[in-house]
Amino acid sequence: xKLISHEDLQNMEQRFRANLIxxxxxxxxxxxxxxxxxxxxxxxxxFNSLVHIGxxxxxxxxxxxxxxxxxxxxxxxxxxxYYTINHIKKSFFKQAHQTSAGFDKTVSEFKACGLTxxxxxxxxxxxxxxxxxxxxxxxxEKIDIAINGTSLIIGEIVSIKYPDNCLQTxxxxxxxxxxxxxxxxLDAYHTTTNISRLAYAKxxxxxxxxxxxxxx
Amino acid sequence: xKLISHEDLQNMEQRFRANLIxxxxxxxxxxxxxxxxxxxxxxxxxFNSLVHIGxxxxxxxxxxxxxxxxxxxxxxxxxxxYYTINHIKKSFFKQAHQTSAGFDKTVSEFKACGLTxxxxxxxxxxxxxxxxxxxxxxxxEKIDIAINGTSLIIGEIVSIKYPDNCLQTxxxxxxxxxxxxxxxxLDAYHTTTNISRLAYAKxxxxxxxxxxxxxx
Numbered sequence: 339x340k341l342i343s344h345e346d347l348q349n350m351e352q353r354f355r356a357n358l359i360x361x362x363x364x365x366x367x368x369x370x371x372x373x374x375x376x377x378x379x380x381x382x383x384x385f386n387s388l389v390h391i392g393x394x395x396x397x398x399x400x401x402x403x404x405x406x407x408x409x410x411x412x413x414x415x416x417x418x419x420y421y422t423i424n425h426i427k428k429s430f431f432k433q434a435h436q437t438s439a440g441f442d443k444t445v446s447e448f449k450a451c452g453l454t455x456x457x458x459x460x461x462x463x464x465x466x467x468x469x470x471x472x473x474x475x476x477x478x479e480k481i482d483i484a485i486n487g488t489s490l491i492i493g494e495i496v497s498i499k500y501p502d503n504c505l506q507t508x509x510x511x512x513x514x515x516x517x518x519x520x521x522x523x524l525d526a527y528h529t530t531t532n533i534s535r536l537a538y539a540k541x542x543x544x545x546x547x548x549x550x551x552x553x554x
Numbered sequence: 555x556k557l558i559s560h561e562d563l564q565n566m567e568q569r570f571r572a573n574l575i576x577x578x579x580x581x582x583x584x585x586x587x588x589x590x591x592x593x594x595x596x597x598x599x600x601f602n603s604l605v606h607i608g609x610x611x612x613x614x615x616x617x618x619x620x621x622x623x624x625x626x627x628x629x630x631x632x633x634x635x636y637y638t639i640n641h642i643k644k645s646f647f648k649q650a651h652q653t654s655a656g657f658d659k660t661v662s663e664f665k666a667c668g669l670t671x672x673x674x675x676x677x678x679x680x681x682x683x684x685x686x687x688x689x690x691x692x693x694x695e696k697i698d699i700a701i702n703g704t705s706l707i708i709g710e711i712v713s714i715k716y717p718d719n720c721l722q723t724x725x726x727x728x729x730x731x732x733x734x735x736x737x738x739x740l741d742a743y744h745t746t747t748n749i750s751r752l753a754y755a756k757x758x759x760x761x762x763x764x765x766x767x768x769x770x
Binding site: 339340341342343344347350351352353354355356357358359360361362363364365366367368369386387388389390391392393394395396397398399401403425428431432435436437438439440441442445450458459470471473478479481483484485486488490492495496497498499500501502505506508509510511512513514518519520522523524525526527528529530531532533534535536537538539540541542543545548 | 555556557558559560563566567568569570571572573574575576577578579580581582583584585602603604605606607608609610611612613614615617619641644647648651652653654655656657658661666674675686687689694695697699700701702704706708711712713714715716717718721722724725726727728729730734735736738739740741742743744745746747748749750751752753754755756757758759761
């Protein structure tokens, strides 16, 4: 085993530290956030900081860094109120990663990265056609995090599109079966293999596996 | 493909919606947070909402729900200022899940769930001995999220313990090699398989794989 101290962290080369600290958070969700500005220019960018905020109302958050290319996403969300969150599959993870490049704001990353914008049910923001799990989201709140200039962006989920045969009878959506991948650090992508679901934990009762059936 | 509308979500049975909304965030990190109160009673609880806040200073956050058993963790953090974040491996995921049961606050989940508290370098809070990646964290800020009564708890990472041969030359820590697992929903656990790391993206340059060497 190795140990890194607080002093080691403070003296670390900046890029090295960024890779390390982004790794130790654990496995992370990645998704493409789709937006459109008022003149119709679409934008899509990869984010690896999605976090569950609550189920009722259905709220999802992500962290927006200061001074990054992702600001086009934030500007569009604040201007138009709507965005989409699209899961990423192995079949297009390179295109998804490429959206993190510093494109000019007049360029749509959809076209530049080989992804396809699609519109569903008059929802303002574009979905990513290649994605099988697509969320429509309405902006709710931007909470500034003073300690380092980041922000937590919170939205309410207003639609969920998902593949047939991935929803279990108790509401669990099997995103592994749907082909969603995970990430670590800033640039590493992973497929997954289910170990087990476990029953709701109660004191002094041994944990059991619990595999609900799928809804057709 | 299936579509769930905003109205469907609002009318959904509560537990079904909780499972669904917790699933659609994507793959999530899970970790055990270790704390200790001022009288020396230890506490350990599983959390699935860790999020990277920043690398310099090294900040990590997690979402604290209102009215859950996890409040013992929050009370201890606010009282003592220190906590540990410990990655979870397949070899003890059932014990880790069991910490989510509603134990009385006089009970240490370490003992009740078959986990081992260990102390490193005079750090106040207990680490989980079974965990190979252990973070020492100093509490920095609690940000209340008014929209649903949750809070974002932010801490600074002050130590990192990790297994030999998992750190790459650019600072990326290979947590898959270290045996860390991921979760989905509220109760599903997954191992992972690395697809690839990708080079830093630049406009108009095709994405390449980029696998730095390990540091011994």
